[in-house]
Amino acid sequence: MLVELRSDTFTKPTLAMREAMMSAEVGDDMVGEDPTVNRLEAHVAEMFGKEAAVYACSATQANQMAIWANCERGDELLIETTGHIGIYESGAPAVISGVTTRCIPGECGRLDVEHLQGQIRRGDDHYATTTLLCLENSTNIAGGRTYSLTQLQRVCNWAHTNDLRTHLDGARIFNACAVRGYSVADIAKQFDTVSVCFSKGLGCPMGAILVGDQKTIARARRARKLMGGALRQAGILAASGLYALDNHVDRLAEDHQNAKRLAAGLAEIPNVNIDLDAVETNLVYFEVNPEWGTAADLEKRAAENGVKLFSVGGSQRLRACTHLDINEDHVDRAIQVFRECLESVR
Numbered sequence: 001m002l003v004e005l006r007s008d009t010f011t012k013p014t015l016a017m018r019e020a021m022m023s024a025e026v027g028d029d030m031v032g033e034d035p036t037v038n039r040l041e042a043h044v045a046e047m048f049g050k051e052a053a054v055y056a057c058s059a060t061q062a063n064q065m066a067i068w069a070n071c072e073r074g075d076e077l078l079i080e081t082t083g084h085i086g087i088y089e090s091g092a093p094a095v096i097s098g099v100t101t102r103c104i105p106g107e108c109g110r111l112d113v114e115h116l117q118g119q120i121r122r123g124d125d126h127y128a129t130t131t132l133l134c135l136e137n138s139t140n141i142a143g144g145r146t147y148s149l150t151q152l153q154r155v156c157n158w159a160h161t162n163d164l165r166t167h168l169d170g171a172r173i174f175n176a177c178a179v180r181g182y183s184v185a186d187i188a189k190q191f192d193t194v195s196v197c198f199s200k201g202l203g204c205p206m207g208a209i210l211v212g213d214q215k216t217i218a219r220a221r222r223a224r225k226l227m228g229g230a231l232r233q234a235g236i237l238a239a240s241g242l243y244a245l246d247n248h249v250d251r252l253a254e255d256h257q258n259a260k261r262l263a264a265g266l267a268e269i270p271n272v273n274i275d276l277d278a279v280e281t282n283l284v285y286f287e288v289n290p291e292w293g294t295a296a297d298l299e300k301r302a303a304e305n306g307v308k309l310f311s312v313g314g315s316q317r318l319r320a321c322t323h324l325d326i327n328e329d330h331v332d333r334a335i336q337v338f339r340e341c342l343e344s345v346r
């Protein structure tokens with residue numbers, strides 16, 4: 001049995017999703033004539049309570065379209081130190097939009113007013129002008145953590161009062177909603193733009209979407225074109241998104257239960273350090289004791305035994321991710337393999 005815990009991006013489209021894709025009605029999306037893309041955009045805009053939406057190739061692209069649309073060249077965005085936009089998007093804000101990125105340390109990947117006060121720079125020609133605040137919910141590198149609605153309201157109110165635009169990297173927004181019980185509209189209401197990824201927990205082969213007001217989304221659509229992301233018969237892909245919204249949202253709670261099961265199993269194994277309270281969604285971060293070896297050692301040993309996970313950020317830290325293609329048996333097998341690896345001498 002192969003157990004793929006590296007990422008929820010490894011999910012493969014189910015047969016039913018493939019069938020929905022195969023029967024999708026299509027047209028040329030570049031000129032706005034793909035009926036399935038149009039249906040997906042209208043559906044998501046309505047779901048999120050926003051005026052408009054634009055379909056994108058990836059969550060990275062949707063984030064970068066948002067930065068382009070919300071900022072001018074010479075601006076600066078603020079993001080928590082562990083934010084995906086700051087670390088894992090190839091410096092794209094600078095390369096594509098001429099926007100610098102300033103990382104602010106928060107708490108478990110989340111920013112609050114106390115972290116941001118005094119950080120806005122404007123009206124002085126020495127500085128890039130701070131115009132955009134980017135948050136992430138749920139977080140990735142910071143451990144799959146979620147914001148409370150109260151905290152999001154507080155931070156976004158502060159940002160808007162201080163004339164900042166706000167963007168949410170909501171690559172895993174549905175995971176956050178599943179845990180916290182708020183709706184995507186509750187969250188989107190706080191932000192100017194929100195990106196959502198279809199190819200993570202929702203199980204699509206690719207695709208993302210950006211929502212916002214008409215004017216901002218029109219700018220984002222232009223950004224998509226200049227990034228080479230304007231598509232043609234994209235309805236084949238958009239159909240997977242429509243299918244996922246109908247069939248793969250409610251089941252995210254199972255991924256979270258499996259993550260907790262995995263975390264509880266890991267906590268019983270010698271040479272593992274894990275904070276069980278930090279496991280909120282589908283990402284399980286833990287550390288191996290340096291006396292046993294490094295994260296890379298465990299990654300290699302586990303892979304040799306059919307369990308794949310990522311070593312990340314520092315020599316002891318690893319990430320395992322539960323998703324659509326992981327069930328309880330996979331979790332139990334992974335725990336067994338981790339135990340065998342970590343109980344033996346390296």
Ligand SMILES: Cc1ncc(COP(=O)(O)O)c(C=O)c1O
Pocket residue numbers: 009058059060061084085136138139140169171172197199
């Ligand atoms: C929080 C977050 N945002 C954006 C992305 C980018 O997604 P993609 O690599 O599919 O463009 C990721 C990917 O892991 C992510 O975790």
